[in-house]
Amino acid sequence: MDEAHRSGCPINLTLEVLGDRWSLIVIRDIMFGNRRHFRELLQKSDEGIASNILADRLKRLVEKGLLYREDDPSHKQKTIYSLTEMAIxxxxxxxxxxxxxxxxxxxxxxxxxxxxxxxxxxxxxxxxxxxxxxxxxxxxxxxxxxxxxxxxxxxxxxxxxxxxxxxxxx
Amino acid sequence: MDEAHRSGCPINLTLEVLGDRWSLIVIRDIMFGNRRHFRELLQKSDEGIASNILADRLKRLVEKGLLYREDDPSHKQKTIYSLTEMAIxxxxxxxxxxxxxxxxxxxxxxxxxxxxxxxxxxxxxxxxxxxxxxxxxxxxxxxxxxxxxxxxxxxxxxxxxxxxxxxxxx
DNA sequence: ATTAACCAGTTGCAAAATACAAGCAGTTGA
DNA sequence: TCAACTGCTTGTATTTTGCAACTGGTTAAT
Structure with a gap:
């Protein structure tokens, strides 16, 4: 689980988590657009993220502790993504x-x-x-x-x- | 020269310029480490950037207006990279x-x-x-x-x- | 004058990440 | 009953990245 880090520099470590073209877009949409479901993030994004990339980023962000994933009690197939304190x-x-x-x-x-x-x-x-x-x-x-x-x-x-x-x- | 943008969102546009794993590392080293030459950036980087990636990023950052490239008057082969106001x-x-x-x-x-x-x-x-x-x-x-x-x-x-x-x- | 170290990159190739389109099994609401 | 919707997955093509070796030229010391 713990991959090797390039260095212990705070800026570098932040880039290792967020330094790509989609992670912060996903967080932005959850934070400012209150998009909490997969399909909302997929369809309402102005930038048009691909579904496999979105799936991968959500998984990564959950693993890294920035998002929290839980089932939506109102719908057996829906999943709710929430921001953690780290993301807030x-x-x-x-x-x-x-x-x-x-x-x-x-x-x-x-x-x-x-x-x-x-x-x-x-x-x-x-x-x-x-x-x-x-x-x-x-x-x-x-x-x-x-x-x-x-x-x-x-x-x-x-x-x-x-x-x-x-x-x-x- | 002007590539199509994914959207006009300020965060997205910033990510289109800086959203990769090396651009901000290069700027960090110039800014905080005062590394102004290619070889300094290449060798003294804690993270070990590859020379072709460094060359590409320097070119991109100059094109985007974040860096300024000029010949070093003290040495015919040396090039000095400086921060622009945009990068500062x-x-x-x-x-x-x-x-x-x-x-x-x-x-x-x-x-x-x-x-x-x-x-x-x-x-x-x-x-x-x-x-x-x-x-x-x-x-x-x-x-x-x-x-x-x-x-x-x-x-x-x-x-x-x-x-x-x-x-x-x- | 020779030569070793140094200069900013470039080249070729393999591996990984990204993008696009289609599809999937299951769930829901009309 | 069935069309629309759920969070994804799969396959494939393209792009980006990473690694190592190399280049033509310059400089400084011998």
Missing amino acids: QLVPLLAEMGAWGRRFLPVSEELAIRAELLEKGGRPLWEDFMEELRVLHLHGEPDPSKPSVFERLTAAYQEVLARKQAAAAE | QLVPLLAEMGAWGRRFLPVSEELAIRAELLEKGGRPLWEDFMEELRVLHLHGEPDPSKPSVFERLTAAYQEVLARKQAAAAE
């Missing part, structure tokens, strides 16, 4: 990736809005979001007293998308 | 990667000390470090009035390494 703590990393990409790469407006909000909110917002993810993925008991960061991010995305579509329809 | 702004991302790796993966003590200092210093330290990198890679005029973050990181690494070697020698 990738929020700052993903926020930085989004911020950097937005600064230097040709991002699309509607997909960049979440990255913009995360960057502007800074670490306090990331902490709130991580706490929500813990509720959603680790406990399952939502706290209704706080406005949801997840919903704010999703709403902002929907809004930009709707605005763009309205503009395109004219 | 990866400092927060690399700091988060280091922090996450240190928390969850089996890092070695001497290689983790830099990540620890960067995490504890937080964004203000990152800004100082980025400013030093700009001097080192973009202008070439050091500012002697400030204590160097680069030197602090390097000294901390040397110290831990020396301590470990002394302990091992007993």
Whole structure:
């Protein structure tokens, strides 16, 4: 199970886990898109991951401790994938990736809005979001007293998308 | 030159540039190890990159705008690779990667000390470090009035390494 | 002037990872 | 009863990676 590592450098070890073109895409979709089932991840991904690659990445991420796999009690064939604490703590990393990409790469407006909000909110917002993810993925008991960061991010995305579509329809 | 992108998502676009097992290793060695020549990157890398992969990554990173390649005036065959502003702004991302790796993966003590200092210093330290990198890679005029973050990181690494070697020698 | 060490890569080949399309046994809801 | 859906698997073609040897040229010491 324990493969040989190239080195004990923190950056290298992180790359050995996440340094490929799909692992973080899968985590992003579970985290920001709340996609919890295989077919959701397969079909609703903007990037179009192949089913065998998705299966392999889910297996790897479960083995590495980033995802937790369990049966869906409501449907004998469904499987639920959840983030572990290890994956939830990738929020700052993903926020930085989004911020950097937005600064230097040709991002699309509607997909960049979440990255913009995360960057502007800074670490306090990331902490709130991580706490929500813990509720959603680790406990399952939502706290209704706080406005949801997840919903704010999703709403902002929907809004930009709707605005763009309205503009395109004219 | 412009390949088709999988999507306009900032995280996806960042992964299309950096989402492999070597690109960020190369940038890390230039950034934290001040390795500026091909042979330095090839031989002093803890991970042992192959020469053809290194050549390919350097070419790609120059094409993507993360590195700048120029002849070394002191030696007709030497080439100097420098970080561009785009790469310098990866400092927060690399700091988060280091922090996450240190928390969850089996890092070695001497290689983790830099990540620890960067995490504890937080964004203000990152800004100082980025400013030093700009001097080192973009202008070439050091500012002697400030204590160097680069030197602090390097000294901390040397110290831990020396301590470990002394302990091992007993 | 010779020569050994050094320079940034390149070449050829095997192995591994990735991508694409089709298919599977079982489950569910109409 | 049956069409749609469930999480995958299989087979095959293509691309990427890894390893080792090698290249044409430069430099520094003898």
